[in-house]
Amino acid sequence: MAHIIFYTKPGCMGAVRQKALLESYGHTLEERSLLSAEWTPETLEPYLASLELKEWFNPNAPAVKSGQMIPGALSREDTLDLLCSNPILIKRPLMNIGGQVLAGFDAEYLKEIGLCEVPSGYNTGCHKEDQGGACASSGS
Numbered sequence: 001m002a003h004i005i006f007y008t009k010p011g012c013m014g015a016v017r018q019k020a021l022l023e024s025y026g027h028t029l030e031e032r033s034l035l036s037a038e039w040t041p042e043t044l045e046p047y048l049a050s051l052e053l054k055e056w057f058n059p060n061a062p063a064v065k066s067g068q069m070i071p072g073a074l075s076r077e078d079t080l081d082l083l084c085s086n087p088i089l090i091k092r093p094l095m096n097i098g099g100q101v102l103a104g105f106d107a108e109y110l111k112e113i114g115l116c117e118v119p120s121g122y123n124t125g126c127h128k129e130d131q132g133g134a135c136a137s138s139g140s
Contacts (some may be wrong), residue, residue: 002115003024007034007094013094014125020103021124025116034094035087041080047094047103053079056103061089 004022006029008015019029033110034118050100054072056079062070069089074082085092097115107118118124 001120002097003028003030005030005032005096007030007032008092009034009088012092014105014123017122018093018124021118021122022116027115027127032090034090037087039084039087039090041077041084042085044081044090047101048091051091051103056083056091057089058091 004027006015006022008018010031010033013033017069019031022029052072054139057064057067057069057071057130059071061069063086064071069082093105094103095101097113098111102109107124111117
């Protein structure tokens with residue numbers, strides 16, 4: 001079983017479901033706030049490295065949903081700086097699994113690395129009906 005450092009937005013119902021699924025497989029999770037962690041381009045980039053630049057963003061972040069922020073429109077360096085200064089925009093969760101880091105809850109990848117299998121129809125995402133949209137909001 002793995003020890004997972006799990007960065008997310010506190011109160012996000014999608015994260016609650018993701019954590020419950022991982023714990024049901026016997027993994028231990030150390031939850032940390034994505035919003036209060038001190039991110040730098042050097043500490044954040046390894047989590048995002050396997051994704052395309054436009055995939056670095058949380059599609060449910062208010063600035064992304066409103067069109068104020070267009071994922072992929074900035075350079076790699078400017079995107080890292082933006083995400084570090086405004087972590088609500090970061091794709092989540094960020095997970096550190098024994099030194100292996102990744103962003104997002106990719107069911108196929110988690111199955112591939114033997115971490116867990118997401119049952120068909122299991123909701124691992126954030127939705128408007130979850131706490132009135134609290135998953136996407138930046139309120140602390």
